[in-house]
Amino acid sequence: MSSSGDVQADCSRCFGLCCVALPFTASSDFAVDKPSGVACHNLLDDFSCGIHDRLRDSGFAGCTVFDCFGAGQHLSQHTFGGISWRQAPETAGAMFAAFPVMRGLHELLWYLADALAREETTSLHEQLKARRREVMELTERDAQALRAVDLNAERARTGDLLGLASRLVRGQNPGPEHRGADLMGARLRRADLRAANLRGALLIAAEVRQADLRRADLLGADLRDTDVRGTDLTDALFLTQPQVSAARGDENTRLPVGLERPQHWE
Ligand code: SF4
Structure with a gap:
């Protein structure tokens, strides 16, 4: 049951x-x-x-x-x-x-x-x-x-x-405020996005490679084709499996406990 x-x-x-x-x-x-x-x-x-x-x-x-x-x-x-x-x-x-x-x-x-x-x-x-x-x-x-x-x-x-x-x-010193932002195709490689507010942000095809998104709020963020190779998402907040599966990661992407590395990332 x-x-x-x-x-x-x-x-x-x-x-x-x-x-x-x-x-x-x-x-x-x-x-x-x-x-x-x-x-x-x-x-x-x-x-x-x-x-x-x-x-x-x-x-x-x-x-x-x-x-x-x-x-x-x-x-x-x-x-x-x-x-x-x-x-x-x-x-x-x-x-x-x-x-x-x-x-x-x-x-x-x-x-x-x-x-x-x-x-x-x-x-x-x-x-x-x-x-x-x-x-x-x-x-x-x-x-x-x-x-x-x-x-x-x-x-x-x-x-x-x-x-x-x-x-x-996200604490007393939250990261950048990008709630609902249009970041389609943005180049954010190695960006410090710790504790950022990315709720509902459009990150379609954005380059977030090797960025630090620990404790970032990703509720409803659109991660289709987002480059998250080598990105640290360890403690990312409200991240879901469909978001992860829609992004492009690799073996160096760090994911929160409970989320699986998609087979198609290999
Ligand atoms: S292709 Fe397979 S997983 Fe997709 S809807 Fe059809 S039966 Fe379901």
Whole structure:
């Protein structure tokens, strides 16, 4: 049985929801168009991917940067009790509609877990735990009630608290302020970005190679094709696996505990 607090994706316990529920647009990320609710033609009967070991070479790079934060197995095993949309096709519509909402809630749980893991936020822990309980309660709803969740409102409520946590983690002498900045293609090689505020910053194709981003707040920063080779992201705040997977790193990139070095970096 999946726990609502589990924010690590476990595809072996999911009914391939990201491969069915989400729409694709043919692009450099997806080789084909696919509407929401239609299974990808590469999805096998056991809900595994038939081209898992060659996704990028097959034109499905987008699949290598997606992460559901554990929402897939939660819906599959908990909300729908382990009965798949193939076994019970009448549940498919509700299951697929609930998936983006559950993913959004699990992403919030990821950020809250990160904030709670920081010693600097001790004074906020009770508020962070209370918010986490509220979000977890939402994830326990049935599929119909899940669809009624106002995800934007939940993000706003959580975001305020994460902002307070960010200030505590970045300390009395925070780094550069780049919140929401357009840094597309910026040349920031070896830059001192310790404790910087990079929330929502556009760092697409920026060169952040060998820069120091320890304790930098990267909530929602767009790291697509960002050069993070040799970059120190050890204590970066609110960094997620999709952000890491979308960037270009190497064996010298230092990542926070809990995030994996993508195979395609090799
Ligand atoms: S290519 Fe594989 S991982 Fe991507 S959507 Fe299709 S089945 Fe899923």
